[in-house]
Amino acid sequence: MAAxxxxxxxxxxxAEGDVPLWVHPxxxxxxxxxxxxxxxxxxxxxxxxxxxxxxxxVGPALDRWRALRAASGMDVVxxxxxxHAADLWIHREVGAPGIQVMDGFDGHVTDRRGLLITVxxxxxxxxxxxxxxxxxxxxxxxxxxxTAAGIVERGIHRMVESWQSSPERxxxxxxxxxxxxxxxxxxxxHEAVNPDAPVxxxxxxxxxxxxxxxxxxxxxxxxxxxxxxxxxxxCGEPDFFSHRGGSKARQMxxxxxxxxx
Numbered sequence: 001m002a003a004x005x006x007x008x009x010x011x012x013x014x015a016e017g018d019v020p021l022w023v024h025p026x027x028x029x030x031x032x033x034x035x036x037x038x039x040x041x042x043x044x045x046x047x048x049x050x051x052x053x054x055x056x057x058v059g060p061a062l063d064r065w066r067a068l069r070a071a072s073g074m075d076v077v078x079x080x081x082x083x084h085a086a087d088l089w090i091h092r093e094v095g096a097p098g099i100q101v102m103d104g105f106d107g108h109v110t111d112r113r114g115l116l117i118t119v120x121x122x123x124x125x126x127x128x129x130x131x132x133x134x135x136x137x138x139x140x141x142x143x144x145x146x147t148a149a150g151i152v153e154r155g156i157h158r159m160v161e162s163w164q165s166s167p168e169r170x171x172x173x174x175x176x177x178x179x180x181x182x183x184x185x186x187x188x189x190h191e192a193v194n195p196d197a198p199v200x201x202x203x204x205x206x207x208x209x210x211x212x213x214x215x216x217x218x219x220x221x222x223x224x225x226x227x228x229x230x231x232x233x234x235c236g237e238p239d240f241f242s243h244r245g246g247s248k249a250r251q252m253x254x255x256x257x258x259x260x261x
Contacts (some may be wrong), residue, residue: 007225050252052065077254104152110138118252153215166220177209184205
């Protein structure tokens with residue numbers, strides 16, 4: 001049988017509970033020690049907006065963060081103001097129970113249990129990386145700028161350098177984000193995201209998740225371990241917020257490891 005050369009598509013399903021969390025069905029079965037997924041808009045009277053720097057009042061936003069923390073069973077939920085770059089924070093301690101808000105990082109890496117690491121998205125790609133052998137995880141925010149800056153490669157390199165993770169055993173998932181058919185950008189974006197591909201003369205569509213998948217497979221992650229969400233945040237999706245669709249709200253890509261009992 002020929003080796004798989006393309007990432008697989010996966011459709012996240014909504015988990016039970018009051019928090020609208022869309023989870024990777026294969027990971028839920030295979031990695032029962034993970035809490036993972038992407039929050040959504042929800043179907044309540046008020047959207048489940050988790051943005052902390054937008055126009056919504058901080059009080060309701062923090063209530064949703066507390067609901068996420070309670071639903072995850074984690075002691076700490078960590079987030080950072082994102083700057084569309086490639087800086088990472090390595091969490092070597094869990095910290096005091098509660099919601100931790102940091103400044104200036106687009107990725108989180110940890111081997112600590114009881115810590116939920118998160119990135120905010122509304123068209124950008126929430127990228128989850130798991131090493132099931134060493135129990136190291138990364139949650140990365142990859143818009144086109146972060147992808148061009150190498151945020152995903154840097155996250156994987158840190159896992160390899162600090163924990164001796166091997167790319168051959170990593171699992172990578174690109175969560176709900178804007179699809180290639182909905183994302184039209186100028187030639188400068190194509191050149192930055194896909195530097196080895198021909199650059200279109202004007203605006204053209206680009207699939208950032210496909211670029212991320214190629215990049216991680218180029219590092220040695222097996223194609224069968226790379227999955228891409230079928231959900232597009234822009235077209236026909238009532239369940240997610242879209243910046244290009246005019247929303248200022250944010251959903252969260254989340255990843256954490258449950259405490260051993």
